[in-house]
Amino acid sequence: MDVSEKDELRNGDTTVNYDDSSANNPHPDWRVSGSNPVSAPIDSYPTENLISSSQMMETLWYDPTNVQAVGYGGFNGGGNASSSSNSFRGNIDRSLEMGWNLPNLLPPKGNGMFLPNASSFLPPSMAQFPADSGFIERAARFSLFSGGSFSDMMNQQQQPLGNPESIGLFLQGQCPSNEVNVGVAHNDTSAAMKETNKQNVPGSGNVSEDTQSSGGNGQKGGETSSKGFDSKKRKRNRQNSEADQSQRPQQSEEGDNNGGGDKKRIDEQSPNSQGNKTNSGKQQGKQASDPKDGYIHAQARGQATNSHSLAERVRREKISERMKFLQDLVRLQQVMLDEIINYVQSLQRQVEFLSMKLATVNPQMDFNLEGLLAKDALQLRAGTSSATPFPPNMPMVYPPLPHGFMQQTLSCMGRTEANGWEGDLQNVIQINYGAGDVPPDSPAATDASLPSSNMKVEP
Amino acid sequence: MASANKPINTDVPEKDVFALHFLQSLSNLRRQNTFNSPEKTNDRVKKIKKVAYVSMARAAGGTNRLWSRALLRRAAKENNKVVRFPRRKKRVTCLRRRRSNRRDPVEEEEAERLRNLVPGGGGMEISKLMEETAHYIKCLSMQVKVMQCLVDGLAPK
Numbered sequence: 001m002d003v004s005e006k007d008e009l010r011n012g013d014t015t016v017n018y019d020d021s022s023a024n025n026p027h028p029d030w031r032v033s034g035s036n037p038v039s040a041p042i043d044s045y046p047t048e049n050l051i052s053s054s055q056m057m058e059t060l061w062y063d064p065t066n067v068q069a070v071g072y073g074g075f076n077g078g079g080n081a082s083s084s085s086n087s088f089r090g091n092i093d094r095s096l097e098m099g100w101n102l103p104n105l106l107p108p109k110g111n112g113m114f115l116p117n118a119s120s121f122l123p124p125s126m127a128q129f130p131a132d133s134g135f136i137e138r139a140a141r142f143s144l145f146s147g148g149s150f151s152d153m154m155n156q157q158q159q160p161l162g163n164p165e166s167i168g169l170f171l172q173g174q175c176p177s178n179e180v181n182v183g184v185a186h187n188d189t190s191a192a193m194k195e196t197n198k199q200n201v202p203g204s205g206n207v208s209e210d211t212q213s214s215g216g217n218g219q220k221g222g223e224t225s226s227k228g229f230d231s232k233k234r235k236r237n238r239q240n241s242e243a244d245q246s247q248r249p250q251q252s253e254e255g256d257n258n259g260g261g262d263k264k265r266i267d268e269q270s271p272n273s274q275g276n277k278t279n280s281g282k283q284q285g286k287q288a289s290d291p292k293d294g295y296i297h298a299q300a301r302g303q304a305t306n307s308h309s310l311a312e313r314v315r316r317e318k319i320s321e322r323m324k325f326l327q328d329l330v331r332l333q334q335v336m337l338d339e340i341i342n343y344v345q346s347l348q349r350q351v352e353f354l355s356m357k358l359a360t361v362n363p364q365m366d367f368n369l370e371g372l373l374a375k376d377a378l379q380l381r382a383g384t385s386s387a388t389p390f391p392p393n394m395p396m397v398y399p400p401l402p403h404g405f406m407q408q409t410l411s412c413m414g415r416t417e418a419n420g421w422e423g424d425l426q427n428v429i430q431i432n433y434g435a436g437d438v439p440p441d442s443p444a445a446t447d448a449s450l451p452s453s454n455m456k457v458e459p
Numbered sequence: 460m461a462s463a464n465k466p467i468n469t470d471v472p473e474k475d476v477f478a479l480h481f482l483q484s485l486s487n488l489r490r491q492n493t494f495n496s497p498e499k500t501n502d503r504v505k506k507i508k509k510v511a512y513v514s515m516a517r518a519a520g521g522t523n524r525l526w527s528r529a530l531l532r533r534a535a536k537e538n539n540k541v542v543r544f545p546r547r548k549k550r551v552t553c554l555r556r557r558r559s560n561r562r563d564p565v566e567e568e569e570a571e572r573l574r575n576l577v578p579g580g581g582g583m584e585i586s587k588l589m590e591e592t593a594h595y596i597k598c599l600s601m602q603v604k605v606m607q608c609l610v611d612g613l614a615p616k
Contacts, residue, residue, distance in 0.1 A: 315586060322589035329593050337569035340592065344576045347599040354606035355507040358485075358613070 477598075477605045480518035484510040509534060515602040526591045527598075529579025 326340050488510050513534045516527035570585045577588065577595050 315584075318586040319589065322586050322593065326589055326593050326596070329596055337573065340596075341569070341572050341576060344573070344592065344596060344599070347596065347603060348576070350603045351511055351599065351606065352508055354603065354610055355511050357610045358606065359507050 474601055474605060477515060477518045477601045478609075480514035481511060481602070481605050481609070484514040509537070511602060511606060515598050518598075518602075524591065524594055525587070526577050526579045526595050533578060 323337070485507070488506055512530055516524075516530040516534075567585075570588060573588060573592055577592050579591070
């Protein structure tokens with residue numbers, strides 16, 4: 001019966017199937033409809049990689065009461081939304097309630113009825129509910145379900161999962177966080193659906209769907225309860241990386257179909273999540289690059305290089321911080337290190353050019369500050385280290401020099417000041433002389449003296 | 460260092476310090492060489508350039524900065540002098556390779572060029588290199604300003 005129903009669903013005969021199978025099987029056709037009449041509520045969710053079906057499922061979770069109808073309406077392929085939706089609503093409500101109540105009612109084997117067609121979408125998630133009452137408890141434990149517990153959903157069908165993440169749970173499994181896999185997931189799910197139909201193995205199909213949807217892991221989980229955990233896994237993956245999910249299906253394969261496997265998975269998940277959370281940053285980077293291959297490996301890599309990735313991230317942060325600082329310094333607009341390099345090169349060239357100019361301008365290399373500096377230098381070195389900036393008070397110790405000489409030097413410096421320097425050179429002179437109030441001579445008086453003549457200094 | 464929250468300290472002394480050091484070095488240079496004939500302008504240029512860098516290094520960071528240290532060491536080597544730097548706790552870590560891989564091929568290409576430019580950049584991590592570069596740029600610009608003013612001041616009218 002299930003198989004036949006699935007076949008019908010596959011064919012797109014939605015209405016009938018929905019009526020019949022709604023109670024038992026989540027509708028694989030949910031995937032079918034490309035249009036999504038539910039898009040409006042869906043848009044409210046920042047879920048990633050939404051496929052139409054996933055969107056529908058999402059809406060389903062989002063607002064079970066309202067969305068269901070819409071979602072199901074969408075299942076019709078965009079047509080007969082209202083009419084069918086109404087009819088579906090009843091069915092869906094029923095199915096949902098059943099699904100949610102299942103854990104309490106159905107034995108674990110009942111999963112098989114749901115799982116096969118749970119083509120990694122809400123139906124699967126719903127199918128998972130019957131998996132275990134324990135599952136529901138665990139699900140309720142997770143913070144992501146903070147919006148509402150499954151029990152709430154079961155009972156009241158409120159908006160238990162206002163949290164987009166919870167919706168993302170299912171999407172995760174079906175639509176792996178990698179954008180790359182969106183299309184793939186879609187195809188995979190459909191393929192998985194067929195597989196599940198063929199296999200008709202409780203839980204196995206679902207697991208396979210999940211794994212395939214997760215990006216072609218190629219894993220075929222064989223556990224009925226895997227779906228339930230897959231949702232958790234998806235949640236984890238959403239938080240961390242898909243690698244977790246890939247691992248979990250792997251693990252789930254080995255485990256039992258029932259609670260035993262569930263427990264094991266949960267235990268494994270918790271350490272994984274802890275380890276993965278630190279690696280999330282790194283693994284997310286990996287995810288994009290390892291859509292299909294990395295699932296299995298990324299996890300191991302992430303855990304193995306936990307500290308390394310952390311240090312790496314810290315290092316990168318440091319580098320970016322310094323880079324920003326450099327940018328502000330160099331007033332660059334881009335993050336190009338090349339521009340910084342060019343700036344440094346230009347500065348060095350400027351120094352060279354100026355030194356050349358200095359050499360030509362002052363062939364004797366006589367500087368009026370020579371003598372004055374000699375004395376200053378002595379005291380400078382004695383008193384301070386070169387690293388310290390000049391305090392303005394330092395000049396007090398400097399011995400006085402002939403006023404005339406001072407004036408000459410000051411005039412020279414004053415000239416430079418007149419040329420545009422902010423008077424720092426003059427300050428230097430003043431500092432050296434310990435008298436900050438020596439006025440520069442009028443440039444006219446020292447014009448003639450500027451060239452080498454006044455440069456001679458008698459120490 | 461676990462966290463990079465320490466603000467980057469690239470304070471640079473005032474221009475006075477640069478000017479003082481530069482002039483000091485120039486005067487020293489002048490004392491060393493009597494009037495140079497014009498044919499040796501290039502040599503003079505080189506000397507002045509070297510003096511400029513050395514004075515900048517001394518003025519800017521002394522031995523607190525890696526680049527200044529490398530600069531001074533390089534200059535001393537040219538003069539066949541041995542420069543000794545006081546041992547500090549945060550010794551140049553070029554000998555110590557941290558366990559964190561500092562080589563990232565994408566960044567290393569650009570960092571390589573920077574290393575060639577900034578003195579002493581060969582043994583540094585990229586983050587440290589960038590910090591040194593920032594300080595180096597500041598000091599360089601300051602030195603350029605000083606020299607410019609000096610040239611302007613001494614330019615014959």
